Amino acid sequence: MRRRPASPLPQRLGLDPVRLRTPEDGRWATMRDHLVERLPRVPAERVDAMLAERRVVDADGPLGPDSPFRPGTYLWFHRDLPEEVPVPFGIGIVHRDDDLLVVDKPHFLATIPRGRHVAETALVRLRRDLDMPELSPAHRLDRVTAGLVMFVVRRERRGAYQTLFRDRRVHKVYEAVAPHDPELRLPLTVRSRIVKERGEVQAREVDGPPNAETLVERVEVRGGLARYRLTPRTGRTHQLRLHMSGLGVPILHDDFYPEVHEQALDDFSRPLQLLAAELCFTDPITGRERRFTSGLRLRDLPDSAP
Numbered sequence: 316m317r318r319r320p321a322s323p324l325p326q327r328l329g330l331d332p333v334r335l336r337t338p339e340d341g342r343w344a345t346m347r348d349h350l351v352e353r354l355p356r357v358p359a360e361r362v363d364a365m366l367a368e369r370r371v372v373d374a375d376g377p378l379g380p381d382s383p384f385r386p387g388t389y390l391w392f393h394r395d396l397p398e399e400v401p402v403p404f405g406i407g408i409v410h411r412d413d414d415l416l417v418v419d420k421p422h423f424l425a426t427i428p429r430g431r432h433v434a435e436t437a438l439v440r441l442r443r444d445l446d447m448p449e450l451s452p453a454h455r456l457d458r459v460t461a462g463l464v465m466f467v468v469r470r471e472r473r474g475a476y477q478t479l480f481r482d483r484r485v486h487k488v489y490e491a492v493a494p495h496d497p498e499l500r501l502p503l504t505v506r507s508r509i510v511k512e513r514g515e516v517q518a519r520e521v522d523g524p525p526n527a528e529t530l531v532e533r534v535e536v537r538g539g540l541a542r543y544r545l546t547p548r549t550g551r552t553h554q555l556r557l558h559m560s561g562l563g564v565p566i567l568h569d570d571f572y573p574e575v576h577e578q579a580l581d582d583f584s585r586p587l588q589l590l591a592a593e594l595c596f597t598d599p600i601t602g603r604e605r606r607f608t609s610g611l612r613l614r615d616l617p618d619s620a621p
Contacts, residue, residue, distance in 0.1 A: 323372055324391045328434055329442035332391040343384040346371070350390075365392060399435045400581045406437060409463065409607055414600060415476070416441065416450065416466040417607045422586035425458040431580070437464060454480040457553075459570075462489070462591025462609045475599040480550075488546055488593035489555055490534075492613050493564040495541035502532040505558040509551040517571055518553040520561060527551040529558045540567070540615070555589065567615050588613045 324332040335353065343349040347366055351359045369377035371392040378390070404421035411417075418437065425432040428439060442450050453465040453476040467473045479485050506525040511518035530546040541564075545555050553572070559565055560572035567588040570576045578585065590613050595606045 320374055320389055322391050323374065323376075324393065326442065326448050327393050328396075329439040329448075330393065330396075330428065330433065332393050335390045337384065337386055337388045337390065339386045341384060341386065345380075346378050346382045346384055346390070347380055349384055361395070394433075396433055397431055399432065402435050403583065406440060407610055409610065412468075414468055414472050415453075416445075416447070416468055417594070418464055418466070419609050419611050420456055420461060420464045420591075421611075422459060422461045423583055426452055426455045426464055432458065438466070441466065451477075453477050454485075456591055459587040460589045460591060461586065461611055463594050463607055464591070465594060465607070472600065479596050479599060483548075483550065484596055486546075486593070486595040487591065488544060490590045490592045490613060491543045491545055491555065491559060492540055492567045492588035492615050493543060493559055494567075495533075495536045495539055496562075496564050499533075499562060499564065501543075502530060503562075505529045505531060505562065507558070507561070509554060509557060511552045516575060518551065518557055520557060527554045527558070529555060531558065531562065542613070556587075586614075588615050 319334075322332050322334065326332075337346075337349060341349060343352070347362060350362050350371070354362065363380060365371055366378060366380045369379075371378045371390055373385075373388050373390055402421065402424045404424065406421065406424070407419035409417040409419055418441065420426065420437050425436045426438060428436050433439065438450065438452055442448055447468060449468065449470045451467050451470070451473050453467050453473075456462065456464050465476065467476045506528045507520045508523040508525055509518050509527045510521055526549060528548040530548070532544040532546075534542040534544050543559070545559070547554055556566055556569055556572045560569070565572050568585040569587055570578050590609060590611055592609045593607070595604070597603070598605050
């Protein structure tokens with residue numbers, strides 16, 4: 316397999332350039348014509364401006380507005396960044412060595428660039444602020460969930476640590492604050508089948524063989540609320556939020572379950588009370604047992620017991 320060439324463009328603000336490869340054949344006379352068709356969400360006049368500004372390059376340098384179409388050619392450019400609301404919370408460093416960076420991601424900060432969240436993401440911030448251009452996430456955490464996220468420092472180590480999460484060889488523990496139901500007998504292992512369709516914001520529990528499993532334990536009760544320890548044994552989308560809602564005790568400030576509620580992107584007043592609190596695994600490089608604990612705390616459990 317032929318190796319992809321390295322980008323001639325450096326990162327910008329911690330972001331890698333977009334990479335495209337032109338088809339082996341095509342009817343386009345110019346690279347400009349191909350890009351207009353290839354990038355339907357980018358207005359044609361914006362493609363023209365990028366070419367005029369010499370922002371689109373191939374291995375030989377910047378392309379011009381009249382550069383002829385060339386098949387099987389790699390192109391690179393930096394995308395236009397969306398306007399984003401700054402997330403006014405810092406990222407805490409839990410652990411750092413030559414292979415791993417483990418951080419406490421705050422609520423409302425996405426892990427990686429996606430959709431409307433690009434520069435205001437943990438990956439981009441950390442690459443930029445720590446000057447770690449090869450940093451890559453070993454897994455992901457929902458934007459509204461706070462707590463531990465593990466990143467791989469060196470490119471050659473990515474596969475080893477990402478495989479841990481893919482193969483479910485990482486023991487994860489979460490904390491949540493939710494209503495207290497004295498009729499709910501805990502501890503309890505919840506098993507169900509969860510599906511999430513593309514384009515839908517909510518996941519659903521449906522009939523069929525279980526594909527999601529969570530151990531739910533109650534840690535303490537105060538003032539009508541309780542703190543729960545959640546131990547997922549699978550990793551389905553929104554699994555913990557859906558399982559807690561299904562038990563009749565939805566996680567405090569959950570805007571998706573049991574019902575969807577719109578929350579403005581600049582409203583940071585009601586963080587979802589869900590925290591990724593612990594990560595444990597056997598290091599695939601050293602063979603040592605690793606355990607990381609979040610330094611964050613959920614805020615909405617009353618201080619005084621009833």
